[in-house]
Amino acid sequence: MNPAIANVIIGVVPELLQFIRGFHAANGTLPTDDQVIANFKVDSARVIAVSDAWLAAHPEQNK
Amino acid sequence: MIYVSGKSRNIGIAIILALAIACASIPATVTTPAGQYAFKADQVVSALGVFQDAAIAANTNKLLSDNDTGIIVRFVKAEALVLQQGNSGYKVQVSTALTQLNTDLSAAAKTKYGTYISLIQAVVGGL
Numbered sequence: 001m002n003p004a005i006a007n008v009i010i011g012v013v014p015e016l017l018q019f020i021r022g023f024h025a026a027n028g029t030l031p032t033d034d035q036v037i038a039n040f041k042v043d044s045a046r047v048i049a050v051s052d053a054w055l056a057a058h059p060e061q062n063k
Numbered sequence: 064m065i066y067v068s069g070k071s072r073n074i075g076i077a078i079i080l081a082l083a084i085a086c087a088s089i090p091a092t093v094t095t096p097a098g099q100y101a102f103k104a105d106q107v108v109s110a111l112g113v114f115q116d117a118a119i120a121a122n123t124n125k126l127l128s129d130n131d132t133g134i135i136v137r138f139v140k141a142e143a144l145v146l147q148q149g150n151s152g153y154k155v156q157v158s159t160a161l162t163q164l165n166t167d168l169s170a171a172a173k174t175k176y177g178t179y180i181s182l183i184q185a186v187v188g189g190l
Contacts, residue, residue, distance in 0.1 A: 030090040033098030040101040040108065044143050047112040051140035054119055054132070061133030 097149075103190045104146040107157060110186045114179045115139040121175070131172035138164045157187050 031039070055062045089102050118135040121127035138160060145156050161184055165173060173180075 030092040033093050033095045033101075036090075036093050036098050036105065037101040040105040040146075043105055043112065044108045044147050047108055047115060047143045048140055048147075050112070050115060050119070051136050051143070054122075054136050055140075058129055058133060061129060061136070063133070063137065 100149060100151075104149075104153065106190065107153070107183070107187055108143050108146050110183045111139045111142055114176070114183060117179065118176065127172060127175065128169065131169050134164065134167050135172075135176070154187050154190065158184060161187075 089099050093099055093102050115136060118127055118132050122129065122132035142157050142160055145153055145160075150156065161180055165177075165180055168176070
């Protein structure tokens, strides 16, 4: 396999899987309103937590 | 997370976000205004998260300055908070902030992350 392609697959598959995980229930059916709302809350909280962690480690950037 | 360098990483992110755009249709099972908003907002916040993760990974590997990383992290946090508020004007807010981000970043960061900015604009515009 082309090393560049392998590099891409290794680097992005985990993130791709994480990105699409919230779109379907375990049995493969489409999500409900409550599920998408819950997914959004989890995803947005995670993003903000990552931001806060990095900013806490770099207080000079916490403007 | 495994660090993937430069062009390969950008190609991979372009694939992820292109799929995000392709998956932008709201499922028929999501019928309430709150659910439909959450679906769209989750797509944007997920793309923002991918962008932030890439910037932080590059910063960890000394490939992106603390200053540029801080600009990206503060931008992502601010827009994630906007999305959490449930404001129907989020598209304009996020698009405006992306334009400002493109101005604030160094030339080197813009070269590295221009693809992410363009694709996030496309995700927002496609919703």
